[in-house]
Amino acid sequence: MARPSLIELEAVLAIVRHGSFRAAALDLGLSTTALSHAVGKLERQLGVRLLNRTTRSVSLTDAGRSFVEQVGPALGAIQGAMDTARAQQETPSGTLRINAFPTGAREILAPLILAFLRRHPRVHIDLVTEGRLVDVVAAGFDLGLRGADLVPADTIALPLGPPRRFAVAASPAHLDRHGLPRLPQDLLAHPCIRVRLPNGALYRWRFEKAGQDVQIDVQGPITLDEASLSRLAALDGVGIGYFMEPDIREDLAAGRLVQVLQDWTPALPPLCLYYPSRRHASAAFQAFIAMARDFATKRADQPGTRLGSASARSPAASQRRSPT
Template identity: 40%
Template sequence: MNPYRATLQELEMFAAIAQHLSFRKAASERNITPSALSHAMRNFEERLGVRLLNRTTRKVALTEAGDRFLQRIQPALQDLAQAVDELNDWRSDPRGSLRISMPRSAEALFFQSLILPFMQRYPDITLEIDSNDTLLDIVAAGFDAGVRYGAVLAQDMVAVPFGIPMRALAVATPEFIARYGVPGTPAELLNFSCIERRFPSGRRYRWEFWQDGQKQEVAVNGSLVLDNNERILQAALAGAGIAFLHQGTVMEAIQRGDLVEILSDFTQVEEGFWLYYPSRKYLSTPLRYFIDWLKENR
């Protein structure tokens, strides 16, 4: 015959009665009627095959078995209660680790405006950023979330906007423009030296413009091909050609007069970067707080 396995609810019920030595007080604490508690306790004793309480019309007392049983279960119940309290503290005062994979361009754009302020707000969260332009399987790679450009994702992923939408701008130095002029339309870029970008897959980025409400992609030409925005910006500032970068990357250089925007009539605000994560009912506390942080700072 298999021994009876008591439930946590039954153990808590017995501990409450033993603490108060009163069915009425224990029932009030557990929000049930005294008669229901008495009936449940009697069923518990029958299933155990041991009497834990002595009852009279005036009082309740522990049997020797009940006293020994209480001494054994009380520390465990206290540990469980403390564990739940710690979990609630964790939820209200977030801590833990959060791993995010994102393109280097997203990190460069939003490190100062989003990531560092988040760390200052929640210093007990350990945030690990992997700057990688390769499109990873974040679940297989052990990341909590990823960042990518555009919101087209697998069906088992959820996406929220990451940072603010912004335009991608074609820029060049005043010296380059004085020497070579500027294209009047996106198609005329084919007559200029442009700084190209190659993705980790080997594909070269086609610059995207808008003309008469239609998207127009241009496969530009140039003698310099790079794989990250920081180097492209440095090359543009050196006068190596026309570059195509997000406004957050080039705005300071434009404001200083080091770069000049061209083809401004053919650009518009794009959907931008998105944070994506597996669709699941329960999110880790650090990820939940990071998502809320992104929504607050839109």
């Protein structure tokens, strides 16, 4: 059996509300003939008369009165939900879910995400960080954040900055005791902070120079699976650590850590936001993308930086070599 449409339900409620077909038709923007046809169609679908009508008046039947009492609140809830959806299209509000790997999340949290929340206080951001690569659509996320080489080909990618780099670093006191490594192989004689990947495997530190690719299975007194813990261990002088450069940038600038083997740490693809095509994106989503583009432009304009020049690598290779 065919289901009644919203306009047919609204027709009956409008007639009851106004007490006449003419006033109800004006309210709904219909002709009186179209309104009468809508009511007649609904009554045929239900198999019961809802309205008693003459040339002078209109009133509810008993069945019509029971119908309106039940349908009225439900239709009001539907209209309220539609108004809420329209409001989210006009004013940034609601929730945006973002999936990111931890280092990338740390890099954009303050300058992009927190700045966005200050500008749009009616928006809630649900940021989930994890090392594994997920299907953002299947997992219910609005956006993903990964290196450009891990962005799915069927999504839209927005580069957020210049190519990134790894950084090998230790405290000044540690290097005073053990000396400076000149080549990656020298690390085999140094205490190092080992890295465990999300899949449980130990990460082999990767280096590259002049086409020479070297992977070192370092040894040391501790194995950690979180970059912030590795940073604390390095600051305490436990050993040499292998980091994403943004995670220790302030420590390097302040002299708390000293970077080594700079000429052996290759560039990585730039950080990217990515998302499926959104034909009817919410106002919150559109505002976040606009602010992300502005953020990327400002980073590109900083001296000595440029967007997206790193060579792409296969996702499998990137996951094998990334410690964060």
